[in-house]
Amino acid sequence: MDRSEITDNPVIKAYDQPSGGWGSLKSVMEKTLAEGLSVETMYEMLRKQNKADGYACVSCSWAKPAEPHLAEFCENGAKATVWEVTRKRCDRAFFAKHRVSELRHWTDHDLEKQGRLTTPMRYDASLDQYIPVKWEDAFREIGAELQALNPDSAVFYVSGRASLEASYMWQLFSRIYGSPNLPDSSNMCHESTSVGLPKSIGSPVGTVQIEDFDLADMLFFFGHNTGTNAPRLLHQVHDARQRGVPVVTFNPLQERGLMRFKDPQSPAEMLSPGDGVKMSSDYFQLRPGGDIAAMTGIAKAVLALDDAAIADGRPRILDTAFIAEHGHGFEDFEAFVRGQSWEEIERCSGLDRDSLEHVGRLYSRAERVIANYGMGLTQHRHGTENVQMLCNLLLMRGNIGKPGAGISPIRGHSNVQGQRTVGISEKPELVPLDKLAEFYAFEPPRHKGLDTVEACKGIIDGSVKAFVSLGGNFSRAAPETALLEEAWRKLRLSVQISTKLNRNHLLPGEVTYILPCLGRIEDDRQASGLQHVSMEDSTACIHGSIGWSPPASPELLSEPKIIAELAKATIPGRSNIDWDFWVADYSRVRDEIARTYPKDFSNFNARFLQPGGFHRDLAACKREWNTENKKANFLTPSGFDVNPNIEVDGKNILSLMTIRSNDQFNTTVYGYDDRLRGIQGTRMVILMNAEDMKRLNLRDDDRVDLATHADDGVDRRVCDLRVHAFSIPKGAIAGYFPELNPLVPLWHHAEGSHTPASKAIPVEIVRR
Template sequence: MKKPQGRIEPYHHPAAGWGALKQVAINLIKEKVTGGDYRMLLKQNQPNGFDCPGCAWPDREHASTFEFCENGVKAVAAEATSKRVTPDFFAAHTVSELMAQSDYELEQHGRLTDPMVYDAAQDRYVPIDWNAAFELIAKHLKALDDPNRAAFYTSGRASNEAAFLYQLFVRMYGTNNFPDCSNMCHEATSRGLPGTVGIGKGTVTLDDFEHADTLLIFGQNPATNHPRMLGELRECAKRGATIVSINPLKERGLERFASPQHTLDMLSPKGVQISSVFIRPRVGGDFALIKGVAKRVIELDDEALAQGTERILDVGFIAEHTVNFDAFAADLRAESWSTIVAEAGLAVDEILKLADIYVKGKAVISTWGMGITQHKNSVATIQLLSNLMMMRGNIGRRGAGLCPVRGHSNVQGDRTVGIEEKPTQAFLDRLAKAYDFEPPREHGYDVVETIHAMLEGHVKVFIGLGGNFAIATPDTPRTFDAMRSCALTVHVTTKLNRSHLIHGQDALILPTLGRTEIDTQNGVAQGVTVEDSMSMVHISYGMNRPASANLLSEIAIVARMAHATLGSDKVDWLDLASDYAKIRDGIEQVFDGFQNYNERLKKPGGFHLGVASRDRVWKTPSGKAQFVVHGIALDTPIHRARAEHGQKLMTLMTTRSHDQYNTTIYGLDDRYRGVYGLRRVLFANREDLTMLGFEPGQHVDITSVWDDGVVRHVEDFMLVEYDIPRGCLGAYYPETNPLVPLSSVADGAGTPTSKSIPVLLSPAKSATLGADTEAHAIAA
């Protein structure tokens, strides 16, 4: 019998608690973080310390001495590791050999120490001098016959200063080709909210959580993706707020939570109950659910009007602040309950229950994550949710509002300071005036468009400021082909990842300082700024010694690329990189909200940028908040696939394990879901398994159903019985990214539809049943 590979075992404990503290210790030991560097955790997310390089959840103005979470520690430990990837490492391993390693194995090698260039003759990366690296970049960029033949990717880990300098360099070079991580996560938020409330940002701050009586949490798993949010939810639950989790999966962190900062939580076997209600639509059913709730609000208001009782709608808010409500109300009245129920995958009573909770709330916050944004109808869903909140005036009121919870630590800030492939003319005008040049006016490529352009030979140079582009993106084999078609690929990075091995004809790996490391320019320690999910801007100073004396900051790398490519006649790039306050002065000139930028950063916790819709100022064409009408789509790719394949057609959602952050794999466990030592697992409803003729523990292959003739197929996934709605499956990315068609994107946003993939299952060619996988059903 084969030796068991991993195990499935129910996890009965609350989120966080002793399990989290244990993992903190394990990760610090695993990454060989030296004793002195342990103390840095006391400076994490502190006003005089460094900002966590993980999620974008905001910090309290008056932070405690313990402001880090398990997954934040994993991110920091990965940066502070004493393990090193030196030129000797690359001398010992060809790129082909490294390609055979897993993403987890690549992560575990440690920090990069020196700039490297690909040598095709040896199939190895070899050392290169920094000056020679920048000369190679400049040579390729100058050789292009059109600046639009280069694309410049940005990860959400980049600071405001690095991102602003990067976009200035690229626009002076002559293109708006800015694919960035926003394109793959919250782009639907950025494109959807301007059509309703005028700006693509949330309207709440942390203080609003203290006054909310109802929280609706759509498509989120805070315990894994932004664990410090659970501290706020704990306080809301303790004072009696109603918290509703709306998600196909019943995630542990929204059931029970034990805060390591509270002794009684740690002594309790159950922790604190977070959500009191769980509403579980089918994958992709959120739009129909929200429309059903909105329809019920109209029905209840009609009844109140007929009976002469208090109105359900906030008629004053609607009259003063909105347009197009009558058309929206008419659409709701005309919508069929049978269609709503069928598309939501819920009984009508559950929809009515959610509507009752919503109308009873006096101050309601709606939050959402990528469970909402990665669908074909994600823009419409976010606009419909915005409509629902406007119906009762839950925008621009204390304790109420819209709260998109973004992923990476500065993904929102990067967009604020100009990382945007579709810039407004007003922004370009201000940039032109501040820096005396004419920026390109035509829109550039987003992520998916960049991949298409590389495949078609239009983009020949790819430069990535952080991230793991080849693995984060959809349609993995086609993305690999796209990257390999480039003349040059460049990656600014802290650690080795798969994208560095999927290279162009020429390729560079440029190692950079991490957020946790001291960044000294001209003998002066520099701080960098970030903007969190709630539009707070604050400064971050590294605490640790750099991993190598041969590292440059992201800002220095961008400045030296720009200097080598463009010269410094118009902009003294090296001078800007010598003092980051000068870059902030430039940001202040170009963008509203940054007045007295450097001075305001001196306040502990930073400052709020200001969000117009929070103040009930509507930057829309009408000058008011706009109700937008959307019908329920009944002819989508999933509908067509289901019509062809019947019940065998499943809808797959990709998700993170608890031991990863975005594409970074820290370990092979997902303990809250009861998975240990495994990643190629497929969560499925027991009744679906029976209907399809499978058993838990059986291994299957997964094939996408799409109409472009491309076969998309992944192999050897172990079936795990799980509490998930019928017809739905869950699996980890990036392992299932090959199943996401490049052409399957959100309408109006271009976001890959990674949460709604139509698939078919078949027995794995190498499958064996049962005992040797130790597969057991996870209890509800």
């Protein structure tokens, strides 16, 4: 095991440099060389990233502009590319050398660091090892296992990286088999968006396109670490700040990307002695879960300004014409806002009245406002209401459905939004089941399937017997890690379609396979030649992608090919689909997608390769509201508090928010440094408010355990964490995902959406 990046004496020191800049370039170069790649090879790859004639980044889902920068990639996107095209191989020799029980002691980073999987493998319990298996044998045996099970006991998970083509085929395979259990990574992050937005504006996705940033005269950011999770968006923020546009950020932690940024593509900025551009004109560190209270304060300030305008005979601050024509429920919402006291708003948000009234004045003067948000809004017990409250704030001034304005949920994985668009959903009402039945001559299941939380419950209680995964590292990303990992080994069937070794592979069930697949950056050649795939970005634009790099192994198959072979082995004769015909030419799958979803995908094959892609036909962008009442709805929140409110003064109970480092993407950990937070050589750290540390008699580098504060009989604990003082609100602490996932109870999720509430977990400090 390679522990060269871990140190027994980690360094934690304030980082005073901007995001981007030389630090970003240096980090990319180090990762490039560590994966056995030359600078020349890396340059050739990265110049094609997010370009119309190249490949879509395998990291985040931020928009791909029609007129890209010379280098249309970010630090984390470059690391994701390096990670995929590494020269290292996790091959037959590796598995012959290591037992699974040994590998379970390795870190997540060290597992993936072994390189690309090369050979289909089957777990042999007598050897406690994975052994090679022929593709045809694997497909036949998996098909037989699935045929022997009740389809309702099988889960077909898909991570957010799989293409539109693979996703469409995957959901058809699952439904023809008889299972509606199609959880995906959206369940873990933005399900609160998918549930909340349709009730507010009739759309499950945002209304902002990349061109809107050039027209906006104010930007909000709520609960998003842009510098780590969508760094290319910093270009639009940078340009807005250069125009003098106010950028107002709400986040419990001070994140460097929305504080200072030095554009690596600007020679003038790179060579200047300064620390880059100030990205947020105002930055407010609110309490985790204090977002509704903060937004209520802003709305209260806007209503007061509107009252003053009426009294003075000046134009209204509220967009009364928009509210009258398009809105519904404003009176109840207004009554809620007016009825909240400033004392309660300040207590629950952790912010003072003057600050929120200042934001209200900025907002009242802006004509075109974009509100961006991330999992800091969605991963709360009231995550759905968080999303709807942000819509309320925008609707007050007509900031949805016009150029330069709108709601902008910033998704994670590169195609997590697109998979929902083509049928990856456990909810039957979201899928055109009648069309699928007509087109493909089968009867799909009509009942609701399992989402991520429900799938976890099923694995733990034994009702789920099979888990077939198209990508991802499910057990590590999901909540209730300890119980889930213990139960996973009791599954009858576990199948992982993967590019690299991860923790999930080390939890073999009775019958377990690893099926290695091509990555998106690799040549995918089928009977008709080199294939393109497609995906949807956060702004609902559809893009093409074509591989550039030679496959890591001649044994690898593409995701569509693997899906087709599994389907042929499992459900022969149960539909009229010619799976081989589809795999021979992926344009045929795109034709089927367009036939199924003509409004969004008309003329799909002719449009998806154009620069900038093409935008889905979203009614809310045109102020057409596909809600039940055909209006944009002001939805009044039930209250402010998260759990409800965790009182911390004089107690040992704190509110934990999980975070990601700038050296990771989701569960993939590229290294043990978090440069932008000044942490080097460890991820087993918790960041605390200095006053809380003093109150609890803790000092920097003290070692503690964390235990979930819950009275449900389950001992959830993560041990040996290093304490460090950090700029974070009192009563809150932060630590890394996925290491702290064992502290998230399965029941601790957003009401209505089941998104795990990983941004406000009640925990106790346990002295060692």
